[in-house]
Amino acid sequence: MQDVQTKPNGPAAAAFVAAGIGSTVLGIFVVLNEVSPDISKFLDFSKNYGISSGVGALSGKALLATLAFIVSWVALHFYARGKEVNFSRWLGVALVLVFVGFALTFPPVFEFVVGIFKPAA
Amino acid sequence: MELTERELWAVIHGLGLGTLFLLAFAGGLAGIWSLREKYLTTEGMQERSPRLVLGTTIMAVVAWLTVITGTFIVYPWYRAKPPEGVSLTDQAGLGDYPRYWLLAGDKTAEWHKFGMEWKEHVAWMAPFLATAVAFAVAYYGMQLMRRGDVRRAVLIFFTLAFLAAGVAGLFGAFITKAAPVA
Numbered sequence: 001m002q003d004v005q006t007k008p009n010g011p012a013a014a015a016f017v018a019a020g021i022g023s024t025v026l027g028i029f030v031v032l033n034e035v036s037p038d039i040s041k042f043l044d045f046s047k048n049y050g051i052s053s054g055v056g057a058l059s060g061k062a063l064l065a066t067l068a069f070i071v072s073w074v075a076l077h078f079y080a081r082g083k084e085v086n087f088s089r090w091l092g093v094a095l096v097l098v099f100v101g102f103a104l105t106f107p108p109v110f111e112f113v114v115g116i117f118k119p120a121a
Numbered sequence: 122m123e124l125t126e127r128e129l130w131a132v133i134h135g136l137g138l139g140t141l142f143l144l145a146f147a148g149g150l151a152g153i154w155s156l157r158e159k160y161l162t163t164e165g166m167q168e169r170s171p172r173l174v175l176g177t178t179i180m181a182v183v184a185w186l187t188v189i190t191g192t193f194i195v196y197p198w199y200r201a202k203p204p205e206g207v208s209l210t211d212q213a214g215l216g217d218y219p220r221y222w223l224l225a226g227d228k229t230a231e232w233h234k235f236g237m238e239w240k241e242h243v244a245w246m247a248p249f250l251a252t253a254v255a256f257a258v259a260y261y262g263m264q265l266m267r268r269g270d271v272r273r274a275v276l277i278f279f280t281l282a283f284l285a286a287g288v289a290g291l292f293g294a295f296i297t298k299a300a301p302v303a
């Protein structure tokens with residue numbers, strides 16, 4: 001019923017997965033910021049590129065995650081537009097990515113992950 | 122009775138935009154959940170659909186404005202460094218430097234180490250999730266009532282956006298209570 005009378009689900013699936021990618025990228029940069037002083041300096045877009053002032057590494061984390069969200073959405077949209085995709089699978093991927101994002105922004109989790117990588121850094 | 126510029130922006134960010142997003146959630150959730158053919162007549166759907174598109178779009182815009190004002194206007198005041206010579210272990214001299222004031226106290230340090238660290242990051246997930254929801258609602262419009270799979274995804278992402286914004290809002294309120302940006 002729903003396949004013949006409605007628009008294809010590809011574009012909606014693309015938007016959800018892109019939101020998951022943005023969330024995961026945010027979480028990854030939260031960890032990288034703590035692991036590497038060089039990456040932390042790079043992420044200070046407020047100082048490096050004059051985007052506002054005094055925001056620190058959060059400026060880079062937020063802007064790069066937003067960029068990942070937008071770029072991945074555009075790419076996935078063009079890939080999936082006009083298509084009826086396996087929505088359950090796409091939604092599952094999106095939810096895993098969002099969950100990873102939530103986990104890596106939760107201080108006890110990202111501190112644990114940082115503890116794994118930091119001795120080798 | 123007056124507000125400083127910093128207090129005004131903190132109010133716009135948290136009490137204005139943030140609260141608007143959180144309050145609008147219940148109405149949006151009920152609207153999306155009941156978007157089913159068996160519950161609605163065609164006339165009812167035609168009446169409700171534009172309101173739902175407008176509501177979710179406004180929520181996505183508000184989510185973006187909330188994190189942008191919070192990150193690029195209010196947050197720098199929160200993390201401002203005290204000048205050289207000011208003791209970082211004595212809260213008495215750190216009243217104008219909320220982050221350092223919190224870290225200087227054994228009973229307040231966790232508000233920054235746990236609360237602010239979580240809030241400042243998880244908040245940025247809310248606009249991603251809310252934008253995906255707004256797009257799906259706008260893309261399908263009335264057809265959403267015939268797409269149970271997409272409607273369920275919209276409900277899940279809408280709830281996740283609320284949770285992300287809720288965590289940020291809750292800790293924002295607690296941290297502002299403990300160490301206001303003034």
